[in-house]
Amino acid sequence: MSILTVDHLEKIYEGKVAHKALDNINFSVEKGEFVGVMGPSGSGKTTLLNLIATIDRPTAGEILINGKNPHVLNRKETALFRRHELGFVFQHFNLLDTLTVEENIVLPLTLDGESIKEMDKKLQYVTKKLGIDSILKKRTYEISGGQMQRTAIARSIIHKPSLILADEPTGNLDSKASKDVMETITAINKEDQATVLMVTHDPFAASYCHRVIFIKDGQLYNEIYRGENRQAFFQKIMDMLALLGGDNRDLSTVRL
C-alpha cells in the first residue's frame, strides 16, 4: 500500500520572473519505506517537501497521503491533517525554547486533548526508544544538538503519523551526532514501520535509506536502491552526486 503518491506535480513561483521550481514529478512511497531525496542546491528539494507538508500549494498535479489529497481541505482541516497524518523533523530542530524536552515532545498530543495517562505511556515509549528519557525535564538550551534532534524526532513520531518528513535532519550536526540520529530514524522505521521521506545533501545520511530519489532543476533525475550493503550504497550515491554536478552542499546563508 502506498502512503504517499506524487502525481504530475508542478510548482511555479510567481514573481517578477516566474520560476518553475518543480516540473512533472511522479513517485510514490510505500508503507514502511525509508526514502531519501537528494539533488544540488536549488534543485527543488525543499519545495517538494513543503508541498507534501501542505506548507505550500502546488501549481498543478496532485499529492495523495494515505489516499487523501490534503490540498483540497480547508484551512482548519489542513491543520488537523498535518497534526494527525504528518510528523516533521527539520534542520533547525524547531523546538520551542520556552518548553522543556518533555513538553516539546507531547505537544502534538496536547493539541488533540489526549488523556494524561495515554500521554505518559506514549512519552515513555518514544523517549526510551530514542534514549532521551533522562533529559525530559531539561530545557532545550541545556541539551546537545544530537539530543535536540532526537527530541524533535520524538515529537514527530509520538502521535504515530502516517508519514514522517525530514528536511536535512543532520544538517546542523557533527558526524557522531549524525550517526546517532540516522540510527534512531532507522530504528523507528524498522521497528514501528514508520514511513519516512528525508531530504538531505549528506551522502552518509542518505546511505541509511532504502532508496534515494535524485532531482535536478526541478525534475526527477534518477533513483537508486540500497540493496544489502550500506557501504556500497554510499559509494553509489557519491558517484551519482558527482554525475549530477553542481554545488551539492546548501550554503548556510547568513540569516538576518
Add this chain to the structure above:
Amino acid sequence: MTLFSVTRKNIQGNFKNYLIYFLSMIFSVVIYYTFVSLQYSEEIQKSIQSWETMRSIFVQASIMLILFVTVFILYSNAFFTKKRKKEVGLYSLLGVRKKTIGKMLFYENLIMGAIAVLIGVLLGTLLSKLFTMMLLKLLSSTINVSFSISFEAVLNTLIVFSIIILFTSIQANRLIYRFKLIELFHAEQEGEQVAKASVGAAAGSIILIAFSYWIVFHPITEQQLVQLSLVLFGIVAGTYLLFRSLIVYLLRASQKNKSRYYRGMNLIGTTQLIYRFKGNARTLTMISLLSSVTLCAISVGYGGYYNIEKTARNWSPFSYSYISKNEVFDHQADQIILEDKEHPVQGKLDISVIQVNGDISDLEYVPYGYAAKSVPTRLIAVSTYNQIAKVLNREENLRLSGNEAAAIRPWQDNTFSDYVGHTITLKLSEENHSIKFVKMFEERVLGWVSPDIYVVVSDRLYTDIAKQVKPFVYQAYKVKNEKSTIETAKKLEKLLAKDTELSTFYTMYTKELESSGIDIFLLGFLGLVFLAATGSIIYFKQLNEAYSDQERYQILRKIGVSKREVLTTLSKQTLFVFLLPLVVGILHCTIILKAIFGVNLAEKTIMIPIFMVMAAYVIIYLGYYVLTVKSSNNIVNK
C-alpha cells in the same frame, strides 16, 4: 555600495520600525509643546483671574510631562534599538568600521529627532489652539483665540528635546561599542531567562500590598507625609513583586494541574506568559502604577466637574428665588420669567418663612461668627416643605406634630453629625419653645444665606409662632434647562434689589464651573497623555514579543496548529498582559483616592463619576488591546 545607500536600504527595509519610533517622538513633542504653549498663552492668562497661583500648577504639570516624555522616548528608543541590533551587527560583520557605524547611528537619530521636533511643533500649534479654545470654553471665557506661535514655548520645547534627543543619539552611537558582535546577533534572546518564582517574594508582594491598604484605613502615624510614603512604598514594591514573583508563582502552580495544562494550547500559553513575566515585571509595574495615577487624576477632576451641578443645586435649589418685597416687583419678575420661552416654568411656590433667634448649643455645629446661644433660625411649615420637595423632585412626605422638627443640614456644616434626637430652643417674645429633631435632610431648600439654619416645624407650631413674628415670603421658581438661563438671571439681577436675597441657579453653576474648569482640564490633559502612553508602551512591548515569537509560532503552524488556534492563544496571552496591570491599577486607584482625598466610596455622587472615568479608561484601553492583538497576529500569523 556606499554606506549611505546601505542606510537608505535599511530605512526602507525597516520602515515600520522607523515609523513607530518617529511617530512616538512626534507624539511626545506635540504633547509637550501643546501644553507649554498653553502655559505661555496670553489669552489663558487673561481669562484666569488668579494666574499667579495657577502658573505654579501649570509648571508642576509640565515637569511631570517632561519626566513622562523622557521615559516614553527612551522606551521607544530602546524598542527601536533592539530591533536594529542585528542590522548593526551585520554592518560590523561586513567590515564597516565601528566608528563609522557609530557616527551613522548618531546622525540618524539626531536627524530623525530634529525632524520630529519640527513636525511636532507645527502640529502642536494647531492642537494648542484647539486646547486653548477648550480651556477657555471650560472657563466660559469670551476671549477669541488667535493663531500664534509662542516663541517662549518653542524655545522651551527646543531645550527639553535637544537634551533628550542628544542623549538618545549618544546612546545610539555607543550601541556598537557596548555590545559584542555575538550579542548583537542574539538580541532577541535577551531577558528570556526562565522566571524563578520564590515563594517568599510572592508572599511578600501580598503582604506589602495588604499592609499598605490596611494602613490607608487604619493610619499608624499622625504625620501625613510618613503615612503617605509608607503607603506608596508598599504599593510600588508590592506591585513589582506581584508581577515579578506572585504571578509567575501562580502560573507555575497552574502547571501542576496536569489535565488542564496538557490540554490544547494551554501548554503554550502558560509557558509563554511565564517566560515573559520576569522580563516585563518593571514595565507592567510601571503600567499599573501609571494607570492608577491616571485614573485617580481624572477621577478627581471629573468628580469635581461632575458634582458642579450638585454643588450649585445645593447653593441654589431653585432656578430663581427671592424675597417678595411688593407686588409690582413680583409681577415684573414673574413677567421676565414667563417671557423666557426656552425655559418654561415647571413649578412656582410662595414659600413662607419665619426667622427667630434660637439656642442651638445642643448641636455640634455652630455657624461661624455666631454664639450657639443665639443664632438666627429660619422656620418652614411642614406642609410648605412637602410642596417644595414635590417641586424639587424629592420624595418626601414628611409628617410632623407638636414639637417635632426636621433639620436641614447647613451648607457649611462639615461635622457629619446627626441632628436627630437633639433639641433647639426658639426664643420667642412670650416664651421660649423647645423643639426636637426627629428627621434630618442633607439637601437644602432655599438659596444660601448666613447663617444657614433652616428648620421644618409642624403646621400648628408654625401658625402659632406666625402670630408673634411676621413671616416673609420667598418667590421660588423651578424652570426647565436652568443651566442656560443667563439672560433671565441677568435681568432679574438688574430688577431686584440686594436685600431680596436673589439666588439663581445659573450664577452659582457658572461660578462652580469656572473653579473646577481648570482642574478638570489639567487633569484631563495629563490623564489623556498617560493613557496614550500606557497603551503605547504595552503596544510596543507586545509587538516586540510578537517579533521574537514569530519563529515559535511558525514551528507550531508546521506541526499542525491552525491559524485560528494561534490567534486564540495570542488573544488570551495579550489579554492577560493587558488586564492584569489594569485590574491592579484600578484597585490601587480606589485605595489612593481613599487615602489622599478621604473619598467616601459608598457615596453615590462620587462613585458615579469615578465609575464613569474608569469605564471610559477601560474602553480606550481595550481599544489598544484589540489593536495590539491585530498587529501581533499580523506578525506571527502571516
